[in-house]
Amino acid sequence: MDEYLYRDEEGDFVLKEAPCPFLGTDNKCLVYESRPKACREYPHTNRKNIHGILGLTLKNSLVCPAVFKIFQQIGKDYRK
């Protein structure tokens, strides 16, 4: 953990570098079978408490097209 992670201002563990040091040259995860829980659950859009992580979801929408589309749909649903 000390080698790869630090705690951000919200107390969450965050990778020290991007892209992730476990991302292979073939764009596949080198530690896929034992990847962290956050990676298994990414992009976190199926959480019951997605409303509690809208800030994170908004950030993820800037780098993940799937999250962007889900975020757009949530916006449309709430305008109805």
Ligand code: SF4
């Ligand atoms: S799934 Fe997680 S551990 Fe694997 S390359 Fe992506 S960010 Fe890194």
